[in-house]
Amino acid sequence: MPRRNEQPKQRQRRHNEWYQAWLLCAPAVLVLILITAYPILYAIWLSFFQYDLRFPDQRTFIGLDNYISILTSEVWWQAFGNTFILTVSSVTLELMVAFPLALIMYHTVLWRYAVRTATLLPYAITTIIAAFAWKFAFDPTTGFINALSGMEQAWLTQSWSSFLVIILTEIWKTTPFMALMLLAGLTLVPHELIQAARADGANAWQRFMKITLPLAKPAILVAVLFRMLDAFRIFDTVFILTRGAQGTETVSMVGYNTLIVSLNLGLGSAVSVLIFISMLIISALFIWGFNIKTGVDQK
Amino acid sequence: MISIRLISTLCIISLTMLAGCSDQKKKEVTSTLNWYVFNEPSGAFATAARNCSENSRNTYQIKLVPLPVDPDQQREQLVRRLAAGDQSIDIIGMDVIWTAEFAQAGWILPWRSEMKKEALAGRLSAPLQSVMYQDEMWGVPYTTNAQLLWYRTDRIKEAPATWDEMIHLAETLGESGIIQAQGERYEGLTAFFISLLATAGGSVLDTRHEKISLAQQPTLQALSTMARFANSSAADRTLSTTREDQARLAFETGHSSFMVNYTFVWSSIQQNAPGIAPHIGWARWPSLSKDKPGRTAIGGINLAVSAHSRYAQSAFQAAVCIASEQHQRIAATLGGLPPTIAALYDDTRIRETFPFADVLRATLRDAVQRPQTPLYNDVSLAISRTLHPMRNIEPDKDYIRLRDAISRALSSKGLL
Incomplete structure (x- = not known):
């Protein structure tokens, strides 16, 4: 934007630059509006209607009734609770596993690329395939888990064990992503600081706690935020492993069942909007609560 | 010269148009x-x-x-x-x-x-x-x-006529006394319930397929049979995750003595388990009383x-x-x-x-239609969600829950 205390010539130049910058950005902004803003706004609009594709003629405006119906439904709150348990437990455990992995990747001198590739491999596998692999592994008749552990457990027939399998699948699949983000954070820590601390007599634990961790904190929080947002939308793993049975239904599955299976566009859109609002709340809590520095603040 | 050129050009144009016409005609046909x-x-x-x-x-x-x-x-x-x-x-x-x-x-x-x-x-x-x-x-x-009852003729002399009889027989057979059925939370569980309900003389909707029927006595009888089966030693421990295909695979291993399933299992057993194929018998889907035949969903x-x-x-x-x-x-x-x-x-x-x-033709003669309503998908979801897992069914309590869930499905309001 033009500033007040500038010469007219400079002001004109700045104005031109500003104009050109917007002109260059315009195509991308336009595409974003088309593919992101439009569907979101359309979903919000649809959520105020009773609109079922099986009865296309009976479309009526019902205001907030869909939201009231969802928020007073046992199905929604159970799914919300399940999603919360899955998100918190998988992200916490992932962080605990990913940190050592990131440190190993960071400090490895020999076979560095091989170690990094091996660590990242599960993340390269499609979630559906990973979920099927775990489903087969835990199958009581053909799976290897029971054979190896000597147990006779039908894992996906009980609620607690189904949750366990889902969380394990999530951890196996997405820990590499977390480790990669943490590795990026670790590379931000200046080497000179570590060396100076070492010269001052700080041991490895002290160097980690007093220098590495505080400096890598923004990267860790961003990694956790990204994973939280991802984990909250969990769908494919649960769909393959239990289809939401044994009380493992998540909010995304409720949305899928309402929109895609029951073709109830109004109610389904309201579910989607509620998931969107939940994600906004998670992001806001992280950004304000933990004071994550965004790119703009850092300037 | 000009006229020759003109004529040949016209010829080419008309030939091309004709070809075009025939192409178009071909496309239409x-x-x-x-x-x-x-x-x-x-x-x-x-x-x-x-x-x-x-x-x-x-x-x-x-x-x-x-x-x-x-x-x-x-x-x-x-x-x-x-x-x-x-x-x-x-x-x-x-x-x-x-x-x-x-x-x-x-x-x-x-x-x-x-x-x-x-x-x-x-x-x-x-x-x-x-x-x-x-x-x-x-x-x-x-x-x-339609589903039939498949059983091992080398273990059972005569096919059981009722579910009670079959569960009792299976319990006396010890480890191999397993009945394979469909208990996962999906359409198969709904079909299982509707078949039992029809056998007991009830139906999910009224004759016009508009309002909920679910008469108390037959519904309770169907629900009690499901609960009894799922909690007996005759139920496979993976019953709550079993579909038609898992039931077939489990039966083909030879560890089960009974299975309710569709006719595709017959050719599969011949191919995959030739050892047990000669010992496979078939009968009508079991009933709930000796005087009325079992009715299955078509x-x-x-x-x-x-x-x-x-x-x-x-x-x-x-x-x-x-x-x-x-x-x-x-x-x-x-x-x-x-x-x-x-x-x-x-x-x-x-x-x-x-x-x-012949058994299949007789089964089809008595077969039951699943509710013919545009909201069938929702009704089916309501049934399978309420009754899964079968082992947790409490007939009196679940009868009320079932009525409530189906009513909500029929009004097309609220989450299922």
Whole structure:
């Protein structure tokens, strides 16, 4: 934007630059509006209607009734609770596993690329395939888990064990992503600081706690935020492993069942909007609560 | 010179136009009909499509568009396209439970006059009922299906007539006394409940398929039987995650003595478990009392014509051809899919493929239709969600929950 205390010539130049910058950005902004803003706004609009594709003629405006119906439904709150348990437990455990992995990747001198590739491999596998692999592994008749552990457990027939399998699948699949983000954070820590601390007599634990961790904190929080947002939308793993049975239904599955299976566009859109609002709340809590520095603040 | 050039140019132009005309004519005559149907592995559907295309003398060419094997996934893919007015769908391989939903939404065309007459001819009454909705006919019955009781003749002398008898027998057999059934939270569990309910003399909806029926006595009897079975030693420990195919695989290992399942298991056992194949017996689906036979929910595929098809007339003709006696015979002998034409149950080749043809015909005669409502999908979800897992069913409590869930499904309001 033009500033007040500038010469007219400079002001004109700045104005031109500003104009050109917007002109260059315009195509991308336009595409974003088309593919992101439009569907979101359309979903919000649809959520105020009773609109079922099986009865296309009976479309009526019902205001907030869909939201009231969802928020007073046992199905929604159970799914919300399940999603919360899955998100918190998988992200916490992932962080605990990913940190050592990131440190190993960071400090490895020999076979560095091989170690990094091996660590990242599960993340390269499609979630559906990973979920099927775990489903087969835990199958009581053909799976290897029971054979190896000597147990006779039908894992996906009980609620607690189904949750366990889902969380394990999530951890196996997405820990590499977390480790990669943490590795990026670790590379931000200046080497000179570590060396100076070492010269001052700080041991490895002290160097980690007093220098590495505080400096890598923004990267860790961003990694956790990204994973939280991802984990909250969990769908494919649960769909393959239990289809939401044994009380493992998540909010995304409720949305899928309402929109895609029951073709109830109004109610389904309201579910989607509620998931969107939940994600906004998670992001806001992280950004304000933990004071994550965004790119703009850092300037 | 000029005139020669002019004449030759004119000739070339007119020849090109003529060629163009004939091309256009050809295009109009040969229309490609897309037949959306589940991916049938034996090639029976592909043979029918090829034969009918040839018989049409280039009026149409039928192209198979494979859908997933899982009926829920088939429906999801179809309804999304149909609701969006996709013109590329001409013929639909429609599960018997979709008729009301597709018809009500205006996605398929009714069968009338000559076509209706041809589609009706010689059909069994249960598959015919499955294409009826609001006094109109919405498809031609192609294949049908119903569950039978499969049991080990080397362990049991005579097939049990009732569920109580079967559970009791299984309990006395010890480790091998397992009954394979479908207990996962999906359509199979709904079909299991509806079959038990019909056997007990009840129904989910009233005769007009509009309001909830669920008479107390038969519903409680069905629910108690489910709970008793699931909590007995006769239930497989993976019952709550078992579908038709898992039940078949488990039965083929030889550790189970009974199984309720569709007829596809017969050819599978012959191929996969030749050791136990000679010891397999079949009987009617067990009843709840000795004086009334067991009634099972009918399955199968009907052929419907999409309302968005550009070649509806050809599509009707093609559907009649695919569902003809000749092609039902191929579907039965090659693909193991029971026919909907009554006379075929006396056909020698079909009786060789289905040695249980008489039991199957009797089962189909007493078969029950799942509720013919456009909201069937929601009703089915309400049932399977309320009754899963079967081991946790408390008849008195779940009777009320079931009524409540089905009422919500019928009013199309709220989450299921």
